[in-house]
Amino acid sequence: MNAVMPLTPVGPATFDRPLSIAILAMGGQGGGVLTDWIVAAAEHAGWIAQSTSVPGVAQRTGATIYYVEMLPPRDGRHPVLSLMPTPGDVDVVAAAEFMEAGRAMLRGFITPDRTTLIASTHRSLAVSEKGKPGDGIASSEPVFEASDFAARHAIQFDMQALAERNGSVISAVMFGALAGSGVLPFPRETFEAAIREGGKGVEPSLRAFGAGFERASRPAETAPAPDAEAPPPVPTSVGVPQLDGLLVRIHGEFPETLRPMLFAGVKRLTDYQDVAYAGEYLDRMRDLLALDRRQGGEAAGHAFTDAAAKYLAVAMAYDDVIRVADLKTRASRFERIDKEIGKRDDQLLYMTEFMHPRMEEVIGTMPKGLGLWFERKPGLVRLLDRAVNRGRRVKTGHVGWFLSLNCVAALRPARRLLLRHAREMQHIEAWLALATRTAEQDYALAVEVLHCRRLVKGYSDTHARGEAKFDHVLAAVPSLLGKPDSAGWLRRLRTAALADEAGEALAGALMTLEHAFEA
Incomplete structure (x- = not known):
């Protein structure tokens, strides 16, 4: 651990009241680490600082509120500091997710005469957003609009993406943005010293801190415009004869405007089942296009065929236990998760999957004749359901569970024969x-x-x-x-x-x- 000499304290006349910082962060975003860094920076500068935290209810039903108050010492007396932020009395609000910034506005923590808002514009969807059958994602635009007049100054950008590019976590970028905001009267070296004193992940944290510091001096982001990019061109060849045959059909049998969606459908169904299954999809689409043309659909941009191209592919790639087992045991999934959490080569990661099968799913994986026989025996199905219909915590990092799921995924070639x-x-x-x-x-x-x-x-x-x-x-x-x-x-x-x-x-x-x- 590097020893850092405290800097000369700021004069007592500089601040006549405590400087207050509220941090809103979810589990895993490093809100506690950020709080410790802020306190350490203040103490290195000779200030007196106090931090508290109030946990949220759950992962995405409420963020933890970390609160820091700090003040230069006066006449050797220790100040009395508050334990929680008070509406209308907060100097800095740092939100590690954009809707948390909106909640801070609703709570009155952000005011136009006093508060600097530091917010990451990325989204971590709330339970209420994920739980809706349709698109329940709340629009970020009202928060962007409100921040223009609700805060004295707003520093808004995608801090999560910047952290990932620098191999660190969002708290380091937020710390850099706080230092770059100029609200705290400490030099940059004081903030960096606090990171070094922490002793863990120092170099990545310093890189992310520097990126956040530099980005804070640029204009805040505005609400993103709707993505109007044209779809990528459909290739004519991928170097695999069977797949190239499907591409020949897409280019030869369908209008150009329909090809991107058909290509997406073919990729999905080839991955889901096989090339022949994707060929069946194109057969159906050829017949639907012929109907579309007979009904004058060209004048409507082949809207009928375009909708069918999307939703028929989705329908044919229905979720079943074979698909679930396949996705959970893919090497690419483990690699993606390792990358997302920053796992090192010398570390082991074990995942626990919660699965709750019903007897209906078991019968669905049987050959059609056998499954129908079971369905004609409701008493037997109810009896077996007592043994099957319960939650299981499947540890895919263990050989037994991994092989069990792998065996279920191996049923894919027989899928067409199942009930x-x-x-x-x-x-x-x-x-x-x-x-x-x-x-x-x-x-x-x-x-x-x-x-x-x-x-x-x-x-x-x-x-x-x-x-x-x-x-x-x-x-x-x-x-x-x-x-x-x-x-x-x-x-x-x-x-x-x-x-x-x-x-x-x-x-x-x-x-x-x-x-x-x-x-």
């Missing part, structure tokens, strides 16, 4: 048949029928709930044919189905639709 596959194909055929019939009478409504497939996702209970909503929404299609704004009505039903897990919004929307047509 679950037969059921999924029946469901897909019914959905496409409805879209095809509808397209012959109402093209726009048929496009919305295809988009409704986004209601079906996940596996186990999540899949069952989504499929039930999907069936309820599509049951309204016959009654919408020939009605004004039929496509708009189906789109509103789909939006309602995605609004909540219980389906209350969908039930209300269906009642509204019924009353509207009665009137």
Whole structure:
């Protein structure tokens, strides 16, 4: 540990009240380390500093609030410092995630006459955002807009990305941004000395600190504009004869505007099953394009085929236990996680997966005939479900569990023979048949029928709930044919189905639709 001599204290007349800093950070973001660095820097400068923390409720239902107050000594007396931030009385708010900055504004910690806001613009989604069946991600734009007038000065940029580029953690970048803000009257060397005194990950932390210090002097980021980049061109060859055959079909049988989505679908299905399965996808798409052209879809930019290209690939790559086992045992997954957490070669990482299979999933992995036989024995299924339907903590770093999942993943070549596959194909055929019939009478409504497939996702209970909503929404299609704004009505039903897990919004929307047509 490097010994650092304290600097000359700032004169007592410089500050007549404590300087206060509130830090909002989640688990794993180094909020405690950042707090310790701030206290160490203040003490090296001869100030008196005090820190406290109040933990959040859980990982993403509330961040931990770390609070630091500091003041130069006066006449040898030790000041009385507060334990928690007070609304309207905070000099610096440092938020390690952008929505935490918004919460700080709502709490009144950020004020235009006093507060410097230091916030990372990246997002770590809250439980409420992840839990919605549809897109529940809150927009960052209101926080950007509010920071313009809510704070005296705002330093906003993607600190997480800057930390990763420098091989460190976000707390080091935030410390650099705090030093670069000029709010604390200490030289840069004092901040760097605090990092060195910590003794762990010093060099990466100093690099990230320096990057944050330099970035703080530049203008704050504004709300990102919507991504309008054109999709990358579809290659004509990847050097594998079987895959090149699929590319030849994409380029030869489909219009240029549809090729990027078809290419994405082919990649997904080849990875999911095999080349032949991706070929079946293109066969279906060729027939749907022919229908699209007969209905004059070219004038609409082949909207019918474009929607089918996306959602048919998603439907054919349904989540089953084989897919889950395959993804959890891939070497690329372990490599990605090692990189994300910064694991060194001399360290071991063990992951625990929580899995809760039901007897329905077990039956779905049986050959079709055997699975149907079990379904005709409800008493036996209930008995076996008692042994199967319980949570398990699967340690994929252990040989036994890894081999068990690997054996399940090895069932992939036999997937087409299994009961679950037969059921999924029946469901897909019914959905496409409805879209095809509808397209012959109402093209726009048929496009919305295809988009409704986004209601079906996940596996186990999540899949069952989504499929039930999907069936309820599509049951309204016959009654919408020939009605004004039929496509708009189906789109509103789909939006309602995605609004909540219980389906209350969908039930209300269906009642509204019924009353509207009665009137």
